[in-house]
Amino acid sequence: MKKIVLLTAAIGAVFLSSCKSTRQPSVDKMQIEQNTASEEEVFLKIFGVEPFWNIDIAEDIVVFKDVEGKVVTFKYAVPSEDKENMTKTYHLLSGGYDLTIHIVEGYCTDGMSDKDSAYKADMQLKENGKIVWEHKGCAHYLLHPELEGKWILKQLNHKKISEDGSYATPYLEFDTTENRVSGNTSCNGISGSVITEGSLIKFPHMATTLMMCVNENVEQEFLEVIEQVTRYEIEGNELRLYAGQQLKMLFKK
Structure with missing residues (x-):
């Protein structure tokens, strides 16, 4: 199994990136x-x-x-x-x-x-x-290149995701160039930044659209779980997101 590690950004005041060194190294x-x-x-x-x-x-x-x-x-x-x-x-x-x-x-x-x-x-x-x-x-x-692309949610907390079209298909789509993720929770769209380090991954500051979800969906559970995620694994066409040792979300390309 290939483990790939992955971590997001709060915008603050402008930072000046130069200062004098005490001495140049040999x-x-x-x-x-x-x-x-x-x-x-x-x-x-x-x-x-x-x-x-x-x-x-x-x-x-x-x-x-x-x-x-x-x-x-x-x-x-x-x-x-x-x-x-x-x-x-x-x-x-x-x-x-x-x-x-x-x-x-x-x-x-x-x-x-x-x-x-x-x-x-x-x-x-x-x-x-x-x-x-x-x-x-x-x-x-930086995000690992293997994360690039659209991943369809197949399992959430070990429960299979409906494929009968009763609600929008939940997914995550990673842009490794911009370190961004977008997707759908089964009702609203989401977007935000991603931080990875080793096998660790975080989705801080995720934003959602504000459509009223009147049909059956898994949005609330999706949003609660994505905040808990701490690490990830990719094997073949599967992306697995974990909270500690617990598998929380399973995606496929």
Whole structure:
């Protein structure tokens, strides 16, 4: 079974993504390894300007690149999470290097491109206990390409979904380019953002249309369950959404 991990955005005040570094890292020492993460494996990209730098976070590896393209690689570690302040903190070690990354929900622009982000980030890199790189930037979650497309709901809380046309077919449709999801609850349309990290997935801030649902439907149960979902799996043409260890929704393409 192939497990694919997947997490959404609150819009806040404009975030300035540049600040002065205390000292530039040594180019020779920065070039520890040339390992990189596959583009399909990366689920979070963090980037900044003046000077340019970026961090790719995948399920097994975290890669920091400086302005000259030299890299420091770290083994992935699960971040701590402060739900009250909507903040995640990664603390990663590699040889004499110590990388700390803070991710917080909030509108962010790098000032150089037309692409805005829904998360702000700040990072600090230490070499043998001394700060060598400290900057602020923007963070952008990515959805795995296998999520792309329209998924039809077949089971909800282990109950089969009617296919007799008595109500609109419930479905989710993922746009992996925009990190968005849309669909139908069996009456109203829904749309919103998606956040994934490893096998984790969240559907925060989902919006629904306001049609009156006079016919039989599963809308209320659908909306209650989608808020509970915490992780997902894809196997073949099946998408399974879980709340903890409990299978809550089964979709097929």
